[in-house]
Amino acid sequence: MYPPIPQxxxxxxxxxxxxxxxxxxxxxxxxxxxxxxxxxxxxxxTAGDVTLSLWTHDPGYQAFFTQGIPAADRATDFRYHLDVxxxxxxxxxxxxxxxxVAGRGTPDTIGFEIGSFPRMLRGDIAPRLxxxxxxxxxxxxxxxxxxxxxxxxxxxxDGRVYAFDSDTPMVxxxxxxxxxxxxxxxKDTPTWEEFxxxxxxxxxxxxxxxxxxxxxxxxxxxxxxxxxxxxxxRGGAFFDADQNLVLDSPEAxxxxxxxxxxxxxxxxxxxxxxxGASMQTALKQGKVIGLPMAVWYKNYGxxxxxxxxxxxxxxxxxxxxxxxxxxTATLGGTGFGVLTDKANTRAATEFLLATWLTHDGQVRRFxxxxxxxxxxxxxxxPRLNAVRDEFCGGQRLFSLYRTLLPDVPAVHxxxxxxxxxxxxxxxxxxxxxxxxxxxxALKQTAADFRDQAGR
Amino acid sequence: MTTALxxxxxxxxxxxxxxxxxxxxPARPKxxxxxxxxxxxxxxxxxxxxxVPVGVSLWLSLTEWVGLGTPRWVGxxxxxxxxxxxxxxxxxxxxxVFVLVAVCVIVPLALLIAQALNTRGLRARDLWRTAYFVPxxxxxxxxxxxxxxxFDRQFGLLNSVLRALFGTGGVDWLGxxxxxxxxxxxxxxxxxxxxxxxxxxxxxxxxxxxxxxxxALDGAGRLRTFSTVTLxxxxxxxxxxxxxxFIGAAQIFEEPYLLTGGGPAESTLSxxxxxxxxxxxxxxxxxxxxxxxxxxxxxxxxSQLFNxxxxxxxxxx
Numbered sequence: 001m002y003p004p005i006p007q008x009x010x011x012x013x014x015x016x017x018x019x020x021x022x023x024x025x026x027x028x029x030x031x032x033x034x035x036x037x038x039x040x041x042x043x044x045x046t047a048g049d050v051t052l053s054l055w056t057h058d059p060g061y062q063a064f065f066t067q068g069i070p071a072a073d074r075a076t077d078f079r080y081h082l083d084v085x086x087x088x089x090x091x092x093x094x095x096x097x098x099x100x101v102a103g104r105g106t107p108d109t110i111g112f113e114i115g116s117f118p119r120m121l122r123g124d125i126a127p128r129l130x131x132x133x134x135x136x137x138x139x140x141x142x143x144x145x146x147x148x149x150x151x152x153x154x155x156x157x158d159g160r161v162y163a164f165d166s167d168t169p170m171v172x173x174x175x176x177x178x179x180x181x182x183x184x185x186x187k188d189t190p191t192w193e194e195f196x197x198x199x200x201x202x203x204x205x206x207x208x209x210x211x212x213x214x215x216x217x218x219x220x221x222x223x224x225x226x227x228x229x230x231x232x233x234r235g236g237a238f239f240d241a242d243q244n245l246v247l248d249s250p251e252a253x254x255x256x257x258x259x260x261x262x263x264x265x266x267x268x269x270x271x272x273x274x275x276g277a278s279m280q281t282a283l284k285q286g287k288v289i290g291l292p293m294a295v296w297y298k299n300y301g302x303x304x305x306x307x308x309x310x311x312x313x314x315x316x317x318x319x320x321x322x323x324x325x326x327x328t329a330t331l332g333g334t335g336f337g338v339l340t341d342k343a344n345t346r347a348a349t350e351f352l353l354a355t356w357l358t359h360d361g362q363v364r365r366f367x368x369x370x371x372x373x374x375x376x377x378x379x380x381x382p383r384l385n386a387v388r389d390e391f392c393g394g395q396r397l398f399s400l401y402r403t404l405l406p407d408v409p410a411v412h413x414x415x416x417x418x419x420x421x422x423x424x425x426x427x428x429x430x431x432x433x434x435x436x437x438x439x440x441a442l443k444q445t446a447a448d449f450r451d452q453a454g455r
Numbered sequence: 456m457t458t459a460l461x462x463x464x465x466x467x468x469x470x471x472x473x474x475x476x477x478x479x480x481p482a483r484p485k486x487x488x489x490x491x492x493x494x495x496x497x498x499x500x501x502x503x504x505x506x507v508p509v510g511v512s513l514w515l516s517l518t519e520w521v522g523l524g525t526p527r528w529v530g531x532x533x534x535x536x537x538x539x540x541x542x543x544x545x546x547x548x549x550x551x552v553f554v555l556v557a558v559c560v561i562v563p564l565a566l567l568i569a570q571a572l573n574t575r576g577l578r579a580r581d582l583w584r585t586a587y588f589v590p591x592x593x594x595x596x597x598x599x600x601x602x603x604x605x606f607d608r609q610f611g612l613l614n615s616v617l618r619a620l621f622g623t624g625g626v627d628w629l630g631x632x633x634x635x636x637x638x639x640x641x642x643x644x645x646x647x648x649x650x651x652x653x654x655x656x657x658x659x660x661x662x663x664x665x666x667x668x669x670x671a672l673d674g675a676g677r678l679r680t681f682s683t684v685t686l687x688x689x690x691x692x693x694x695x696x697x698x699x700x701f702i703g704a705a706q707i708f709e710e711p712y713l714l715t716g717g718g719p720a721e722s723t724l725s726x727x728x729x730x731x732x733x734x735x736x737x738x739x740x741x742x743x744x745x746x747x748x749x750x751x752x753x754x755x756x757x758s759q760l761f762n763x764x765x766x767x768x769x770x771x772x
Binding site: 090094097100101119122123124125128129215216218219220223269270271272273276277278281282287415416418419422425426427429430433448451452 | 523540608611627629630721735
């Protein structure tokens with residue numbers, strides 16, 4: 001009834017059976033995964049094209065290094081390219097440690113904001129991850145003597161230097177020239193004690209303050225920073241070179257009492273944020289007409305918040321404390337380090353030396369970013385000394401900076417510094433509010449620190 | 456159950472009847488891995504991203520580790536240190552306050568708002584619902600920024616209003632240890648109340664109208680109707696909301712981290728912030744892991760207690 005079903009030809013035998021193909025694919029996948037999990041090559045590059053992975057939190061540094069490539073190409077055997085990653089300052093350290101644990105993906109060069117660097121000092125993190133620049137510094141004639149020890153100290157551990165600072169962030173006194181004249185406040189008052197009396201009077205008569213402390217609970221760095229500037233000026237410190245706590249000192253008590261008294265009289269005003277809306281309002285309304293702050297604050301605090309006050313601000317040295325102390329302190333900074341035992345370690349080190357640390361590089365750094373040199377000799381450069389600052393009414397600021405240079409104090413950091421900042425910030429605020437005396441606040445800070453450090 | 460047993464019995468009988476005929480017993484189902492393969496992605500991910508991290512945290516809590524290199528075994532040392540750490544005790548106390556705010560203030564308030572939104576004849580109902588829901592979708596960063604300006608002591612909106620209305624201002628909302636807690640509580644209230652309201656609203660809309668009519672016929676007043684009809688009907692929803700609010704508040708991080716950084720003087724430091732601080736600011740990963748284990752045990756234990764007390768998942772008698 002039905003025609004026979006024609007016999008179909010047998011299917012051609014596969015060249016590679018499916019199962020074999022599947023096994024092969026799995027094998028290849030596993031091999032790829034294992035290769036991806038492997039560490040990076042550490043065979044050192046000594047010349048030629050090199051792409052450096054650079055991590056930073058600041059676009060200004062990115063621009064500086066990018067523009068420094070031609071100079072680095074000329075000075076070394078490498079032809080540099082940069083692969084830049086930007087992230088928050090604290091996130092960079094977290095990301096670095098995560099990548100280090102993973103064994104791959106670490107940068108060649110990384111910028112540590114000074115407050116984040118103590119994390120690298122915990123345990124043996126710094127020596128395991130970072131290149132020690134001590135020998136590189138010694139190899140460059142004259143560099144060791146020229147480099148400010150005050151600015152290598154924050155990034156050093158056990159005599160080894162792990163990062164080069166971006167700045168000598170001296171603390172100076174900013175003031176409104178027009179309002180000081182209007183209110184009859186002398187602009188050359190030599191001591192803080194005299195300033196206190198003038199400040200109380202100015203606040204009483206005009207509602208303006210001559211000093212600021214931060215009470216931003218969410219930013220312990222700012223709260224501590226207000227105190228830190230005057231503490232280091234007065235000759236106090238948080239830690240000594242051996243990372244021991246030395247905060248509980250007569251100098252610290254004097255400075256804290258000075259600030260607390262200033263808050264009562266109105267000479268000092270508390271502001272929640274040096275950079276935010278509250279400071280902007282205070283500056284615009286003439287509630288703050290003077291403050292001690294680091295030199296970079298002009299570019300990052302005043303100019304963005306009150307550009308219309310261009311020409312009305314001036315900078316002078318801090319008034320001295322009558323008993324002792326110096327004319328300046330430091331606040332802030334960013335150290336650039338190089339990851340050790342990588343293929344690009346040498347290339348990255350030479351890149352930093354050829355851009356960050358040359359005389360011309362430091363001059364360019366100031367003109368492009370506003371950060372002061374970290375080499376003594378560069379402060380003598382006629383190009384820098386000729387610079388007039390329009391925001392400060394055409395002041396030649398480098399002559400001031402040169403006079404302050406010998407007084408720049410070293411800042412030593414400790415892995416337990418974040419703990420100190422946490423406990424100190426709380427006790428500073430309690431002292432400002434009058435809940436603790438300055439003596440009690442410092443004693444309490446030392447006790448809280450001892451309780452928490454080393455856990 | 457009876458039907459199933461009977462069915463199996465019938466099957467067995469039929470098979471017994473066939474086998475003596477000489478026919479081959481039915482082939483046993485071939486063991487195949489396919490079903491396991493299909494369900495495996497969930498379990499693989501569950502093991503990888505849930506069980507392994509929990510296990511590693513537990514192990515890490517018994518070590519000292521800076522985040523790099525080999526962790527050093529320290530046994531229960533981290534737990535002993537936690538027991539005497541004033542900061543950790545403060546964090547536990549602060550977290551307890553936030554939990555109380557969430558469970559005792561926000562949840563009842565959300566219920567009252569839901570009740571109001573469920574009122575018959577309410578105009579612009581959708582607008583109200585959206586307005587209450589919006590805070591939970593706003594970025595926490597933006598919330599912190601806005602409330603930071605709002606609470607500022609010198610130039611904040613709240614103090615300006617107080618000054619204009621009562622001639623007094625200068626309240627240090629974020630700088631005073633007690634007021635900072637209140638401020639965080641207010642932000643929690645603003646963010647979470649509307650979100651929880653949605654759950655209660657859904658529950659209220661499922662309450663049969665007949666129950667209210669019966670209560671009205673029985674002469675129950677508004678309060679009586681609310682307590683006997685509404686609350687009873689909402690018990691499962693309430694239980695869910697209470698437990699999830701408790702878990703959320705016990706792990707609170709964003710609000711204090713962004714608004715006060717845990718300050719002043721650790722007065723708003725939560726346990727989650729304590730863990731973050733120990734791990735990512737102080738490089739004390741073992742210590743942080745121990746605190747995380749303590750938080751996990753507390754949250755898990757208290758959640759179980761809530762589950763039992765509130766009868767979550769149990770059928771109504």
